[in-house]
Amino acid sequence: MRRRREARGDGGGVPEADVDIEPRRIHLGDGVAASFVVTGYPPEVGYAWLEPLLTYPGRLEVSLHVEPVPPAVASVRLKRQMARFESSARADAEQGRLEDFETEAAAEDARQMAAALARGEGKLFRVGVYITVHAATEQQLDDEVGHVQSLLASLLLDARPTTFRQLQGWISALPLGVDLLDQRRSMDTAALSASFPFASPDLAVEASPTAVLYGLNAASSGVVVWDRWALDSYNSVVLARSGAGKSYFCKLDLLRNLYAGVSAAVVDPEDEYSRLAEAVGGTVIRLGAPGVHLNPLDLALDETAKRDALTRRALFLHTLLAVMLGRPLEPRRRAALDRALVAAYAKAGITTDRRTWNRPAPLLSDLSEVLRSEGEDGRQVADELEPFVTGSHRELFAAPTTSRPAGHLVSWSLRELPDELKAVGTLLALDSIWRTVAEARADHPRMVLVDEGWQLLQADEGARFLFRLAKAARKRWVGLTVATQDAGDVLGSELGRAVVANAATQILMRQAPQAIDQVASAFGLSEGEQQHLLTASPGQALLCSGDRRVAFQVVASEAEHRLVTTDPTELLDTAHGDGPLAVDLAAEEDDLL
CATH class of the missing domain: 3.40.50.300 (P-loop containing nucleotide triphosphate hydrolases)
Known part of the structure; x- marks a missing residue:
């Protein structure tokens, strides 16, 4: 059976995707897939027992459909189930047949489930597990199906192909919350919770x-x-x-x-x-491109600037010069630099008064000029700044910030x-x-x-x-x-x-x-x-x-x-x-x- 989905625009019908359904596989556009339903489960499972399927390296879709059973309905079903087990055991004993240990184990599980339900320690659920294997070609699909079946067998899971129901199996495995197969088994809270991959290495991050x-x-x-x-x-x-x-x-x-x-x-x-x-x-x-300048003596012109903006700028200049010169300044040279900074700003008409901060700030060359008037220590600092003032590194500091x-x-x-x-x-x-x-x-x-x-x-x-x-x-x-x-x-x-x-x-x-x-x-x-x-x-x-x-x-x-x-x-x-x-x-x- 072949179905074609079309997207209709101004130019009429344009094929968008082909779906070719066969008894044991389904062709989807350029790929092919096969769906399976899990019909048998191991008697005992550990935590995150489904994780090997979720971490399978190939393209594998695993869908878990969970439907809670009302407590009243669950209690009636469990009583009937225990009655059937008890009747089978009595009939076997009367006819002299050996005990069926699987039936005995199932009866014990039903009794424990009924007791937990009566105490409110758990609930009963109807659970369906469906698997869809994807591949590019039919040959690759056969290989992938073999790998997945081997993995399922190692987990003691029995999976049957959804023969003649491949479309329903593929849809049921999609994240749509639709179960068209309705192949479910009863599980209690403990067994269901163990199905979830709590041992997954994935990070748990809340939506944000x-x-x-x-x-x-x-x-x-x-x-x-x-x-x-x-x-x-x-x-x-x-x-x-x-x-x-x-x-x-x-x-x-x-x-x-x-x-x-x-x-x-x-x-x-x-x-x-x-x-x-x-x-x-x-x-x-x-920075460094022709015509791009950055004046390190600029004051913040924003109205929210702090009252001590001038002091903060002077302190930053101490850090900047230490990086420029490759070492921190000695105490006497720091003092000379500090005096020169105050004098350079004052010469430009900038004081601690906020109203003066919108005036043009002095340049590094202005600071160097003032440093030369601060004695021997100031002149030494000015000499070391020469590459940034008149030398090969002057371009960045030669003009106001652009x-x-x-x-x-x-x-x-x-x-x-x-x-x-x-x-x-x-x-x-x-x-x-x-x-x-x-x-x-x-x-x-x-x-x-x-x-x-x-x-x-x-x-x-x-x-x-x-x-x-x-x-x-x-x-x-x-x-x-x-x-x-x-x-x-x-x-x-x-x-x-x-x-x-x-x-x-x-x-x-x-x-x-x-x-x-x-x-x-x-x-x-x-x-x-x-x-x-x-x-x-x-x-x-x-x-x-x-x-x-x-x-x-x-x-x-x-x-x-x-x-x-x-x-x-x-x-x-x-x-x-x-x-x-x-x-x-x-x-x-x-x-x-």
Whole structure:
């Protein structure tokens, strides 16, 4: 029998799918399937005895139909059943036949079930278990059916094909709540509860608008959905060696958080997030590009700025110069810098009076000029600042800030900066992000992503600044994500370990053999988990959060993949073909959440 379903549009009837029903299989479009009903069960089962079916590596649909039996009806049925067993046993004894041990066991089970029902300790249910096996061809289907039947036999389950009822079997196995086979057995509460996969490695995550898909569970057929905003700390760390898929995962996590209404800011050392930002209508600030300037002496112009904004800016300049010069300043030079900062702001007409803060801020060159009037210590600091004032690194600081971050996604691209300025650029970007976050009203979750965080952690003052952000983020509904390919730099310092300790979500991807011992010690990894990280393929990861561990494979839709991939060949195809995929992403949003 062949049935064809048609989708009718402006052009008339267009074939959409073919359904060809045979006695023992059903053809569905390009595939073929066979349905079975479980008719025999083992006398005793353990917890999660159906889990081997749910974790079967092939495409297998298992449907469990449960119908509660009213207590009054259940009591009458059990009494009749016990009466039949008792009558059979008496007839066997009168005729001199040997005892039927199976009947005796069934009678004992019925008595125990009736007693539990009478005491209110359990209930009776009618349960049907239906299975549909899928394959691409008939030959493959025969092989898959053989594997599934062997698995069922190992579980002491007896499954019969739904001969001449394949359509009803296929529909009954779909998640529709429709049972067209009506092949059920009676089970009590204990037996039914043992059918559910409570021993599954899948994470139990409550439904939440901010939960996002991380990937597919490596130990089961389930998905890993995680809500970092429901934990006691919103921070996250991602540690992986180069080529393990760290940035790919971070971009997917960022994109899916945007779906959930989270605004974000990214520190992007290699300009990997620009395509994603442009596709979703975000802002890209390319530090180091011609004509792009960032004045570190700028004051926050928002009306909600704190009364001590000038003091806070001066304190940040101490941190910035320590990163610029590669070491903290000596006490006398710090004092000279502090006096020069106050004098430079005063020379520009800016004081502690809030009304003066909208005046143009002094530049780094103005600060250097004032430093030269602060004695020998000031002149030494000014001399060390010369590369940033008049030398090869002056472009970034040569003029007032050209653009300010705004929008639901701001990406700070540092690719145009020389390597010597990457740590400085990261610190400046984080400072601007944090000022924006601290001054805004916390009416929705916000995410700050620092890719290649090792560049900032190498500098002591930069590591301290990042640690302060990690500690203060939660109070402002901010989740800080630090991703790095050098686990040694993060775990080798006290501040780096503190940043990891303040992250409730920890993602580990493939690790180098030289770093695995350090990673295993820091995260308490078992031998199996260490081997998994040493041999993991790109995109395979281990999620750690407290005592919860789950290995997963990162997955992306086609539209997402084309936005987050860094494969040169794929990028070349995109450049010659379709371009940004904002429309596709909007269409897929409902499917991914």
